[in-house]
Amino acid sequence: MKHVLDRPVWSALATRHQALAQGGELARRYSPSFALFAATAADDAESLQAFADLVGPGDSVIMAQADPIALPAGLSAISTAAAVQMVAEAPLQVVSDERVQRLTQDDVAEMVALASLTKPGPFTSGALSLGDFWGVKAGGQLVAMAGERMKQPGYSELSGVCSHPDVRGGGLGRLLSLFVANQIFARGEVPYLHAYATNAGAIKLYESIGFKLRITINVAVVQRPG
Template sequence: MKHVLDRPIWSALATRHQAFAEGDGLARRYRPSVVPFAATATDDDESQRALGRLLPPLESSILVQTDPIVLPAEVSAVSTATLVQMTAERPMQAVSDERVQPLTPDDAAEMLALASLTKPGPFTLEALSLGEFWGVKIGGRLAAMAGERMKQPGYAELSGVCTHPDFRGGGLARLLSLFVASRIMARGEVPYLHAYDSNALAIGLYESIGFRLRTTLNMAVVRRAG
């Protein structure tokens, strides 16, 4: 039996993030202005045809799943990678630090600039609509942030963890990861995250705060021909 996180994008768009979905019961994607993720319900031919119809020509989308990624003829992979998916099943102690503050739409432009600089993963000005984001500001500048992205029944994804190069080495990524993960747990949900399997530094950080490997996933950045 498939786990709800084996096709995390599909599971989110079919449940808790239906309001952000475009598509049908075979293929769906987030509104591109929110995040460039797409998925199919299965890998059968009908779902692949639906994906081909859903993706606009020349626009890039990201697919993530445990199964090998199958694409319709008109859609090709621009790049591929292997991700680790980690979950934190054991209780975490709530984190309290007066430096951590909620980020709001007023911070969106600075959040986008930080994400563009540090590249923690796809990020847009509308990312705040997916869940809470928290940050630490130093000298009036956004030094680090972390937040939530995809959500499935009983699960919420820790995402957007990044620190400005000027402020690295101070434990801010660890602090914010713990803070967001503990808030997810306080709601009775399991926090999970994704990282490139080659990013040993990030994986080591997440292991140190209680995350454990659940599985590996295939990721592809895809584009439909014009």
């Protein structure tokens, strides 16, 4: 039996993030202003055709799933990668720090700039529509953040964890990861996350605070030529 996180993008778009989705019962994608992810319900020909219909000329989307990624004619993977999916099944260390503050629409420009500099993964100016984000500022400037992205019944994804190079190594990634994960736990949900399999530093950090490997996820940036 498939787990709800085996196809995390589809599970989110078919349930808690349905209002942010484009598409139908066979294939869906986030509205591009919110996120770049897209998915099929299954790998049959009908679902793949519905997926193809969602990607216009010159457009690209990101797929992420445990199953090998199948593509319809007309679409090609311009890059592929392996990622790990990690879950925190037991409560984590409780942290409290007066520097941590909820980020708002007023912070979006700085959030995008920080993500562009540090490249924690796909990030758009619509990130706050997916879930809450929290950050730490120094001298009035955002220097670290973490938040929530995809949501499925009983689960929320920890995402966007990054720190400015000037403060890297100061423990802010650990602090904010624990803080956001505990926010998720407090709602009665289970936090999970994704990291590229090659990102040994991030994986080591997440393991150190209590996340455990669940599965490997296949990731592909898929494009229709313009």
